[in-house]
Every structure is written in C-alpha cells, then in structure tokens.
Amino acid sequence: MxxxxxxxxxxxxxxxxxxxxxLILGCNECVTVCEAGGKKEVGVLASTLRMHAAKEGNDIKxxxxxxxxxxxxxxxxxxxxxxxxxxxxxxxxxxxxxxxxAETYHGTPVYPGVNTCFMGATxxxxxxxxxxxxxxxxxxxxxxxxxxxxxxxxxxxxxxxGGSTTGKCEISxxxxxxxxxxxxxxxxxxxxDEFEKLSPIKDWSTDRAGGPRKVVREDVQQ
Amino acid sequence: MKIKTxxxxxxxxxxxxxxxxxxxxxxxxSDPEAIVxxxxxxxxxxxxxxxxxxxxxxTRMCSLAxxxxxxxxxxxxxxxxxxxxxxxxxxxSDILGAASFDINNILCLSGDHQSFGDxxxxxxxxxxxxxxxxxxxxQMRDEGKFLGGDEIKRPPQMFVGxxxxxxxxxxxxxxxxxxxKIAAGVEFIQTQCIYNMGKFEQWMHExxxxxxxxxxxxxxxxxxMKSVGMAxxxxxxxxxxxxxxxxxxxxxxxxxxxxxxxxxxxxxEQIQRLKEVKGLAGFHVMAIEWEEKVPGIVEEAGLYPRPxxx
Numbered sequence: 001m002x003x004x005x006x007x008x009x010x011x012x013x014x015x016x017x018x019x020x021x022x023l024i025l026g027c028n029e030c031v032t033v034c035e036a037g038g039k040k041e042v043g044v045l046a047s048t049l050r051m052h053a054a055k056e057g058n059d060i061k062x063x064x065x066x067x068x069x070x071x072x073x074x075x076x077x078x079x080x081x082x083x084x085x086x087x088x089x090x091x092x093x094x095x096x097x098x099x100x101x102a103e104t105y106h107g108t109p110v111y112p113g114v115n116t117c118f119m120g121a122t123x124x125x126x127x128x129x130x131x132x133x134x135x136x137x138x139x140x141x142x143x144x145x146x147x148x149x150x151x152x153x154x155x156x157x158x159x160x161x162g163g164s165t166t167g168k169c170e171i172s173x174x175x176x177x178x179x180x181x182x183x184x185x186x187x188x189x190x191x192x193d194e195f196e197k198l199s200p201i202k203d204w205s206t207d208r209a210g211g212p213r214k215v216v217r218e219d220v221q222q
Numbered sequence: 223m224k225i226k227t228x229x230x231x232x233x234x235x236x237x238x239x240x241x242x243x244x245x246x247x248x249x250x251x252s253d254p255e256a257i258v259x260x261x262x263x264x265x266x267x268x269x270x271x272x273x274x275x276x277x278x279x280x281t282r283m284c285s286l287a288x289x290x291x292x293x294x295x296x297x298x299x300x301x302x303x304x305x306x307x308x309x310x311x312x313x314x315s316d317i318l319g320a321a322s323f324d325i326n327n328i329l330c331l332s333g334d335h336q337s338f339g340d341x342x343x344x345x346x347x348x349x350x351x352x353x354x355x356x357x358x359x360x361q362m363r364d365e366g367k368f369l370g371g372d373e374i375k376r377p378p379q380m381f382v383g384x385x386x387x388x389x390x391x392x393x394x395x396x397x398x399x400x401x402x403k404i405a406a407g408v409e410f411i412q413t414q415c416i417y418n419m420g421k422f423e424q425w426m427h428e429x430x431x432x433x434x435x436x437x438x439x440x441x442x443x444x445x446x447m448k449s450v451g452m453a454x455x456x457x458x459x460x461x462x463x464x465x466x467x468x469x470x471x472x473x474x475x476x477x478x479x480x481x482x483x484x485x486x487x488x489x490x491e492q493i494q495r496l497k498e499v500k501g502l503a504g505f506h507v508m509a510i511e512w513e514e515k516v517p518g519i520v521e522e523a524g525l526y527p528r529p530x531x532x
Contacts, residue, residue, distance in 0.1 A: 153335050153337075153346075154305075154306070154332050154333075154335065154346065154348050154351070155348045155351075156332060156348070156351045156352075157351050157353070157354070158351055158352075158353035158354070158399075158402060158406075159353075159395055159398075159399045159402065160390065160391070160392070160395065160399075161332050161352075161387075161390070161462075162385065162386075162387030162389075162390045162414055162461075162462040163334070163335070163390065163461035163462045164390045164391045164392070164461075164462065165390065165391055165461050165462055166391055167391065167392075170334070170335055170461035170462065171335045171337050177391070179395075180391060180392055183392050183394070183395055184392075195395060195398055195402075196398050196401055196402050196405070198353060198357070198402060198405060198406055199353075199354075201310070201350050201354045201357070201358075201369065202349075202350075204349065
C-alpha cells in the first residue's frame, strides 16, 4: 500500500486560514489502513480545526466525507453536486488522490492533509515500513526477494558496502542492512553461489528518471 | 600481472616492490596551496597520493581539481571517485577530464552516505554502484567505448582500484565481494584502516587461497591513532571500523602527551608485521590531517627510499 503520515496541524491551519467553508475529504484505501487519512482521521482533523477556529473566534463550517477511493474517477465524482459549497478541500488521501481530486475540480483549491511517504507494509500497528520504490523493472528474483533499490541507502546492486555492521546500515542502528538480509535469505534458499554474479548496470528509464510513467493495457481498455 | 597503463603505481607494483600510497583530503575552500602543502610533505615518501572525494560527505574542493594540482607538481595522483554524487554521464565525463590531464589512477567507491555530512538534506545519485564503476572505467579504457557504446577518441589510461573492508559485516561475503570486484576488473585494492590484525590476516589468507592476490594488488590501509580519544571514536562511531579493545587499552595506558608517538609506533609495528603476510602488495597510509607524520612512518617501517621506475 501507499503509506502516508499526518501533516503537522499547524501546517494545515496555515494552509486553510483564509477559508470559511471547508471539506475534509478522506480515502478508504491505503491511508485508512495506515491510519493517516481514513474516516476516523477525517473526524479527528475536523474536530481539531473546529476547536481551533472557536478558540480564535473564527466562524467556519467544516464538513467531513470519506470516499471509497480518491484515485478513481468514479468515486471522486461522488462529490460533484456538493463541491461548489466549499471554498477549499483538505484531502487526506495520498498525493495521487490529492491530485486526482484537484484535476477533477479545477475551480476548487485542494490542500494535502498528509505527507505521502512510500510504498510499504504494516510491520505492526503503528509501524509501517518501505518495501518498494516502483522502479518499473523488478529485480527481486535475483536478490532473494529483498529489494536493494528500496532498502539499501545506497541502492547497491552487488553486495553490502563497508558500512554494514552487525546487520545494520551505516545510516542508523535502527535500519537493517538490506544486503545482510539478502545474504541471510540467499543462505536459507541455498543460492549463495549467485552472490558473485555481477549485477548489470540498471536501466533506470522505467524509474522516475525516465519522466512521468504510464502503464497502458489495451487488452483491458474499453 | 601485465602492465596495461602508464601509471607509476602500477609499474611499482608490477616490479614486485611493496608500494606505498597516502591520501590528502582537499580543503573546504578554494585555496590551492592547502593541497599543494600537504602533498609537498609526503611526496618523496610515497608512490602515489589519493585525493579523497568529499569524504564523509562534507563538501570540499573536488577531487579532480586537486588531482590536477598534484599533476602540475609532477606527482602521481589517485583520483577517488564516488557514485554517490554523479550519474553515469558525470562519472564518464569526469574520467575523461582526468584522462585529459593524464591522471592514471582511479579509485572507484560508492561513498559515505550523505547523512554524515553537511548536506544531509540532499539527494544521492547511486545511478551505478562501485562495482559497476570499475566495469565502466575498464570498458572506457580497454574497449575505448562509452557505456552508450560510442567510440572514445583517446580513451583514458587508468589503473583501476577500489576499496575493500574486511571488517564490515557479513564477514562471509567479504572475500567473495573482493572476488566480485576483481571479476568486475579491479586491478588494485586499498583496504579500510586495519586495527584488528588477526581478522585482516585471516581475510588475506582466504583471498590468497582463492588466488585473488595473483589477480589484483592488495594494499593494507593504515591510519595512525593520534590519541585514545580518536581510538574510542573510531571504535564506537565509525561504521565498519573494527578497533579491538587492546588497541584502545594500549593508548589509554600511555600518558596523554605520549599517545601520538605511541600511535605512530603502533602503525610502524603493524607495517612490520604485515610485511610477512603472503600476497600483500603494499601499504596505504591514511594519516588523517596528520600528513607530516607519513615520512617518519615510512622511514621507520623500512620502506624508504622509494623505488624509481621509468
């Protein structure tokens, strides 16, 4: 899933300070799972903003709505009839949802209520970890199912650097060394003889480096 | 090993001499004298001088410009180049720039992570890794071709080196990783600073057994300790560094004013012991901001005068 984290409340207050009618728009997908932008967080943010406004003596109206998805035109259309009532939308969806909503409603300012962080997984509640950077050309088959692009701070392709210490990365004792994990896994799979194969220079044209990307599937297009 | 470049360092190693290199960190400013002065201190006692490339990710004068300064003095620079800051266009371009000044040695590195330096909020590049940089220089030199396949007019003539850290984890891949660098085309290795002598000797023994010391020249990296404080810092704070307790203890047991001299003595003793290690090709003495001590170490270790080659 796409993992996001809440923006500091002061930043959101600063963004919407000139507006009177505000829609807080959540998303029922990834940001709900990572507890940053689902129905519950929409409610918490709305209450916080109302309390802040009351304290400041500001008269504002805040509505709450959570869409099934903000990255899908069908669901984003659900607010078309009501969108003109609002001076702005604070979207708690990931950056994709914020942009999709903004593209759909050209005349309404849309502000991000979360920081979109990475593609990752829930290790345990309250701990989400990065696993993929969407480089567009998956190499997991050759690295024991552990990605050095996403998990090595230097995205090395040919083994651990000289900073790997007792399983941890040189950047932090909290960060696992991806190559220690890869080596451990290769040993479990009995594929350590693969370690000495040189990994070819990567084609980054399918990565961010190649410019904005698309997946076109004519076979499923209607 | 057959000589393939005009590198003086390569000639000395190929002749079977124990080579001696050292390093100079470029200044955090544009004064060329800073690098010239450091080089003058050590030039008669070493065969080549590494110029570090924004080491520990602190922004400094670029390695290439500092190497050109050494070249202008008639000295033999080793251009250190990290993959952290440059993509494949910039790496190849800087290699050609260095080659245009007949800089004949390169050390291919990935570089310390930028979070250690003064631009912790910056991006890193890592378009290719150090292993692939080795392959890139070899392709440019041996095939006379860019990575893109086009022909290079007057290809670089560089003796290709890399680092190795026998003390980082997991240990079991440290000799295989050396083998991999050799397969990628590396011709000389300068190791991480050695303090754990037993572990280094074990690593060399394994490398020698695999025949790797016949395929690349391995130079032992040494950094004299200035004080017990430095030893503790290296032990506890520098990633991938293995400083045994007895090294710290020996310095701690020495009166403060004599610790620097003791550090030099320990370094000389290390060189004497390592001379006996099978397959070892030389020494890389990294006296960090202490270049003036290099001549004394080289002399006391019996590595002076340096051999002359054509």
